[in-house]
Amino acid sequence: MMENTSNFIKTIMKQELENGVVDHILTRFPPEPNAYLHIGHARAIITNFELAKSFGGKTNLRFDDTNPVKEDVEFVEAIKEDLAWLGYTPEIVVYGSSYFEETYEKAILLIKKGLAFVCDLSQEEVSAYRGDTNNPGKNSPYRDRSIEENLKLFEEMKNGVYPNGSKTLRAKIDMSSPNINMRDPVIYRIIHINHHQTGDKWCIYPMYDFAHPLQDSFEGITHSLCSLEYEDHRPLYDWVINNCDVKHKPRQIEFGRLGITNMIMSKRYLKQLVDEGYVKGYDDPRMPTLTGLRRRGFTPNAIKNFILSTGLSKINSTIDYEMLEHFLRDDLKMKSARPMAVIDPLKVVITNYPEGKVEELPVLNNMENPELGSHTITFSRNLYIEKEDFLEEKPNKHWKRLSKGLEVRLMNAYFIKCEEVIYDEKGEIVELHCTYDEKTKNGTGFNERKPNGTIHFVDAATAQSATFNLFEPLILDSVVSSENFKERLNPNSWVTKEGFVEAWLKDTKPMDKYQFVRNGYFTTDYESKGNKLIFNRIVNLKSSFTK
RNA sequence: AGGCCUUUAGCCAAGCGGUAAGGCAACGGACUUUGACUCCGUCAUUUCACUAGUUCGAAUCUAGUAAGGCCUACCA
Numbered sequence: 001m002m003e004n005t006s007n008f009i010k011t012i013m014k015q016e017l018e019n020g021v022v023d024h025i026l027t028r029f030p031p032e033p034n035a036y037l038h039i040g041h042a043r044a045i046i047t048n049f050e051l052a053k054s055f056g057g058k059t060n061l062r063f064d065d066t067n068p069v070k071e072d073v074e075f076v077e078a079i080k081e082d083l084a085w086l087g088y089t090p091e092i093v094v095y096g097s098s099y100f101e102e103t104y105e106k107a108i109l110l111i112k113k114g115l116a117f118v119c120d121l122s123q124e125e126v127s128a129y130r131g132d133t134n135n136p137g138k139n140s141p142y143r144d145r146s147i148e149e150n151l152k153l154f155e156e157m158k159n160g161v162y163p164n165g166s167k168t169l170r171a172k173i174d175m176s177s178p179n180i181n182m183r184d185p186v187i188y189r190i191i192h193i194n195h196h197q198t199g200d201k202w203c204i205y206p207m208y209d210f211a212h213p214l215q216d217s218f219e220g221i222t223h224s225l226c227s228l229e230y231e232d233h234r235p236l237y238d239w240v241i242n243n244c245d246v247k248h249k250p251r252q253i254e255f256g257r258l259g260i261t262n263m264i265m266s267k268r269y270l271k272q273l274v275d276e277g278y279v280k281g282y283d284d285p286r287m288p289t290l291t292g293l294r295r296r297g298f299t300p301n302a303i304k305n306f307i308l309s310t311g312l313s314k315i316n317s318t319i320d321y322e323m324l325e326h327f328l329r330d331d332l333k334m335k336s337a338r339p340m341a342v343i344d345p346l347k348v349v350i351t352n353y354p355e356g357k358v359e360e361l362p363v364l365n366n367m368e369n370p371e372l373g374s375h376t377i378t379f380s381r382n383l384y385i386e387k388e389d390f391l392e393e394k395p396n397k398h399w400k401r402l403s404k405g406l407e408v409r410l411m412n413a414y415f416i417k418c419e420e421v422i423y424d425e426k427g428e429i430v431e432l433h434c435t436y437d438e439k440t441k442n443g444t445g446f447n448e449r450k451p452n453g454t455i456h457f458v459d460a461a462t463a464q465s466a467t468f469n470l471f472e473p474l475i476l477d478s479v480v481s482s483e484n485f486k487e488r489l490n491p492n493s494w495v496t497k498e499g500f501v502e503a504w505l506k507d508t509k510p511m512d513k514y515q516f517v518r519n520g521y522f523t524t525d526y527e528s529k530g531n532k533l534i535f536n537r538i539v540n541l542k543s544s545f546t547k
Numbered sequence: 548a549g550g551c552c553u554u555u556a557g558c559c560a561a562g563c564g565g566u567a568a569g570g571c572a573a574c575g576g577a578c579u580u581u582g583a584c585u586c587c588g589u590c591a592u593u594u595c596a597c598u599a600g601u602u603c604g605a606a607u608c609u610a611g612u613a614a615g616g617c618c619u620a621c622c623a
Contacts, residue, residue, distance in 0.1 A: 005560070005561060005568090005569070005570090006560095006561065006562085007560085007561085011563085030623095031623095032622085032623055034622095034623085064623065066622095066623085067622060067623070069622090070622070070623085119621095122621095123620080123621055126620095126621075127619075127620085130619060131548095131619070132549090132619045133548085133549050133550075133618075133619060134548055134549055134619095135548070135549085135619095136548070136549095137619090164621085165621065167621095168621055170621095176548090177550085178548070178549055178550040178551085179550060179551075179618080180550085180618060180619045181618075181619095183619085186620090186621050188621085189621035190621080191621085205621095207620095207621075207622085207623090208622070208623050209623090212623085226623095228552075228553090228616080228617070229616095229617055229618080229623095230617095230623090231551060231552060231617070231618085232550080232551060232552090232617070232618050233618090234551095235551095254552090256553085261558080309559085309560090309569090309570060309571085310558095310559050310560075310570085310571090311559065311560045311561080311570095312560090313553090313559090313560070314552070314553060315553065315554080315559090315560095315616095316553090316616070316617095317558080317559060317560090318558075318559085319558065319559055319571085320557085320558045320559080320571065320572065322558085322571060322572060323558075323559070323570080323571045323572080324571095325571090326570085326571060326572090327571090329583090329584090333583095333584070338581080340581095367580085367581090367584095368584070368585090398582095400582060401582090409580055410580095411580055411581070412580075413580095442580075451580085453580095453582080454579090454580045454581065455581090456581075515581085515583090517581050517583085518581045518582085518583070519581090520583095541581075541582095541583050541584090542582095542583065542584090543582060543583075544582060544583095545582045546582095
C-alpha cells in the first residue's frame with residue numbers, strides 16, 4: 001500500500017485518539033441499494049476503509065435501506081461484489097432495516113420526551129408551513145398533541161391503520177431555525193409496500209436523518225463520513241444523537257465529492273445511458289461504474305492508489321482523467337506481460353526468407369521484469385505490421401519507422417528493409433515487399449548499423465485473429481454536469497478493430513492483462529473465446545510522438 | 548430573516564505563527580530493441596481569492612469584501 005498523505009479527517013481522528021475522545025476508530029460505508037456503484041463510491045469506500053485501517057480500526061458495510069420504494073436486492077448483491085473486488089472485507093455486513101425495532105423505540109422515546117409528534121398535514125401543507133430560506137416556518141396545528149395521543153396515533157400508524165401519506169411523525173425542534181432541516185423534520189412516514197429485507201413487517205419507515213445517526217450509534221461508529229451536502233444535516237444528526245439517550249455518540253464529518261474530467265457519475269445520467277441504449281449496459285467498459293471499469297480492465301490497486309494520492313478535502317474536486325491513467329499504467333507496468341499485437345494490419349512479405357520456413361525466437365514476457373517468464377514467437381516469410389508504422393511518402397528525419405528504402409528492427413526478430421510497395425488497381429497498398437538481414441537476428445548483439453527505429457509485428461503463419469475494442473471518453477468535454485449530454489456524446493467512444501495477436505495468446509482468459517507493445521494496456525474481455533479473441537484497451541501508452 | 552461551507556500552480560493537494568511538501572499534466576535533456584519505461588533538470592517571492600489589521604514575523608490569527616457551492620422530498 002502506498003503512502004497516503006495527511007488530510008483533515010485523519011488529523012481529526014488522530015487528535016481525538018490522542019485526547020481520549022475515542023479509543024478506537026470504526027467507520028462505515030452506507031450505500032443505498034438502489035444503483036450500481038461507481039468510482040465516486042470507490043472513493044467513499046477507500047476513504048472509510050483506509051482511514052480506519054491507518055489507525056488499526058475497522059469498517060462496517062451497512063445497506064441504507066430505509067426507503068423500500070427505491071431499493072432492490074439486485075443492488076445489494078452487486079455492491080457486495082464490487083466491495084470484494086476492491087479488496088475490502090467489512091467488519092460486519094448489516095442493513096439499516098436490521099435496526100427498525102430499535103429505531104422505532106427511539107421514536108417512542110422522543111414522543112415520551114415531548115420531542116416528537118404525529119402530524120396530519122399533507123405533504124403540500126408541510127411544505128407550505130415550512131417557510132423558505134427567507135422566511136421562518138409556522139408550527140403545525142398538530143404540534144401540541146398530548147404525549148398519550150401521539151403514542152396512540154404512532155402505534156396505529158405502525159399497525160397499518162392509516163394510508164400512505166396521511167400522517168407522519170415529526171421531531172419537535174424549531175420552525176424558525178435558519179437551517180431548514182431543523183424545522184420539525186419528518187422522521188417517520190407511512191409506506192405500505194413490501195421491503196426487500198423486512199417483507200411486510202413494517203409499513204412505517206424512518207427517514208435517513210433519523211435512522212442514520214441512530215444506526216451509527218447502535219454500531220458504535222466513531223466517525224460517520226459523508227459528502228458535503230450533508231453539512232446542513234449535521235445539526236439534526238447531533239440533535240438525534242443528543243436526544244435519544246444513546247450510549248455511543250458518533251461524529252459526522254463531511255468531505256467533498258470526487259469529479260473526474262470527461263466522466264459523469266450522476267445516477268440519472270447513468271441510467272439514461274443504459275435505458276436509452278447509448279451504452280451496452282452498466283458493465284459497458286466505457287461506464288464509470290465499478291462493474292464497467294472492471295470489464296474495461298481497471299485494477300483495484302490502480303483505483304486505490306489514484307484515490308489515495310488525490311487526497312481528501314472539503315472541495316468538490318475535478319481531477320484530470322490523466323491522473324487516473326497514470327495510476328493504471330503505474331500498476332500494470334511491471335505486472336503484465338508485453339506481447340505483440342497488430343491492431344490495424346498491413347501485410348509484409350520477406351522476399352529473401354525461404355517459403356515454408358518457420359523460426360522460433362525466445363522473448364521475455366516483460367523486459368523490465370524477468371520474473372514474468374518468457375515465451376516464443378515465430379518468424380516466417382509473411383508477417384503483419386501496423387499500418388501506421390509505414391509511411392508512403394518520403395519521410396523526414398524524425399520518422400523512426402518504416403518507409404520505402406528504410407530499414408527498421410522488427411522487435412525481437414530481424415532488421416527488415418522495405419524494397420517495394422505493392423498496390424492494387426485502386427491504388428491502395430496491398431502489401432510491402434521487404435528483405436531481412438540474417439546477421440541482425442535478435443540476441444546476436446549486431447551493431448554494425450542502426451535501424452530507423454523498432455516496430456512490432458506478428459507472424460502471419462501463426463497469428464491469432466483478434467478483435468480490439470478501443471475506447472475514448474463517452475463525453476467530449478470536461479464539464480462534470482450531465483446537462484445536454486446527448487449533444488456532448490463522443491461518437492468515437494468505442495471503436496472496434498480487427499487484427500492479430502501472437503499465437504502465445506490463444507489461451508488467454510477473461511480479465512488477463514497485457515501491454516501490447518506500443519499499443520497500450522489491454523484486458524481480455526468476458527466474451528473472448530478460443531477462436532474469437534476480444535481485447536479491451538484499458539489505457540493507451542503515453543506518447544510524445546505528435547510533437 | 549437567511550443559514551452553512553469553500554478559496555494554495557493548468558488539475559489535485561500538504562501546510563495548523565518561523566519564511567510555500569508531494570503527485571498528475573507540461574516543458575527541456577540523457578538513455579532506449581516500445582516515440583513507452585527509467586533517469587536528470589525546469590515549473591507559486593507582483594507567492595497562498597482580495598483588502599485592511601494584529602505580530603519581530605501571517606497561507607496560517609482578526610475584520611471586511613469578492614467569487615463559487617449546498618440547503619425550502621413524507622429521497623439518501
